Amino acid sequence: MQKESRANKPNVTEFILHGLTQDKTVAKVFFSLFLLFYATIILGNLLIIITIKTSGQLNSPMYFFLSYLSFLDISYSTVTAPKLIYDLLVEKKTISFAGCIAQLFAGHFFGCAEIFLLTVMAYDRCIAICKPLHYTNIVNKHVCAWLVAASWVGGFVHSMVQTLLVVQLPLCGPNEIDHYFCDVHPLLKLACTDTYIVGVTVAANSGVISLSCFVVLVVSYAVILVSLRTRSSEGRLKALYTCTSHITVVVLFFGRHKAFSTCGSHLTVVCLFYGTTICTYVRPSSTYSPHQDRIVSMLYGTLTPLLNPIIYTLRNKEFVTSLTLAI
Template structure:
């Protein structure tokens, strides 16, 4: 244990060692990160300024967009910068902070997606009681609970990792600091901690996924009493959420619901849920939602009129 503080920084091996590939990835991820910021900010501004989008569904969607920006910002800027430098380093404290923030925003997003499924379930299964059940106070409490749950989860992950002794080597075969790659570098037996990590992360992902599945089973059963037009409208709204859930939960379950081992495909799968999914979310929720598209058009037309005057 006296060698515990030997490692003051970690070396990230990154996505690729090939300089040509790194330059291509730099341009690609720079564009994608710009789309993440612009697309999700556009959704937040549109929802906040549109009176027609004053409903629980869009209230949760605005927070989902904020989480997408925050979650991708934990890793994307560092990844983009590291693609242009030779030696990719991160201080020990910065590594733990990145681990904490990544799990904080990621777990909060998982809880929020589960809350959004519950919201749709109530809206379709009990439409007459929807406004009473999902009032502003309840919506605020659900969002707060998601943030608190994400914080507790990430705090546990960080505390389990930070107390490990790191004597060297200090090379992380990843483009950001995460629990599994760090456990491989610890100079002690990490079996118990790896079980706790998998239990913590895996159970959250699995439990939320089961709740989501049950919610949509109830939704499918309830839709049998709807008219064809009402059924299509409800399915259009729910399909957007289902797509986002599959894109986000699939990679997370693959990464965190297994023993503390790493595979060569982990880095590309991590790119999918840290960058690709936050890019796709604004497109999914705007292209498949007429109310959001109309609100964006009105927002744009108002800005055009102001610029003309």
């Protein structure tokens, strides 16, 4: 009985991360690159938050949601980027058991909350374009606050489920994680027990969230496009312009006019973003590929927070005007 009890207790106190590369020359290049990316993410998203909070013109629900999206981008990138940048300079990349679990929880918490928030933003654009006369009554300040709160709660519940599924597993070694941060599938590989049921549960949990949010996004923009068929060319172009920025961001925590062509290309990237997310989490751990997972993780973990400020500032005349006045 005593032997069995010891076997069920994890004896791993720290983990060794394999990181992105073992080549010192390549590591120095990655260090400079990711340091630049992370600094741009922080400064760019902080600029969005400060501009929205200090400007009296950017008080619509779209900018309210955008400020929280920028905060989530900063938080999500901070979960992995500082540790990654530091590890590129050191030879032995270690992380404590508690730090690893905290990184796992925070990554899924902020990532899932961002997925929900992007879905909320799609709903907001759908109401704004399809029911402009009733928009202020439907999406008022109280509704906005509740939608943001629901996104945070949804992210917390999802993250708790993923974390508890991993924590209860006996990790008897080895303690090497074939990744640059702590995530579900790399940790499942270290468990000294059958993880098939846990892997399927993890995939199902992530799958329900990713696929349902993706369906809501597709339906929202399908409704927008159908609604635009009844409008004039000028009204159609104006409405499409308001949705293209959000579609681009979703892509990079998922016709007869130039605007139709732009919207279509952005929607293609939406499929690409959700495709990478689904490929990472909506699959059994037995199909886990460390090399592919690193690439996919960098795509949605670094590229999205990096491009959000560019998309929402350079493409938005109202925001640029407010920023200019603030400066």
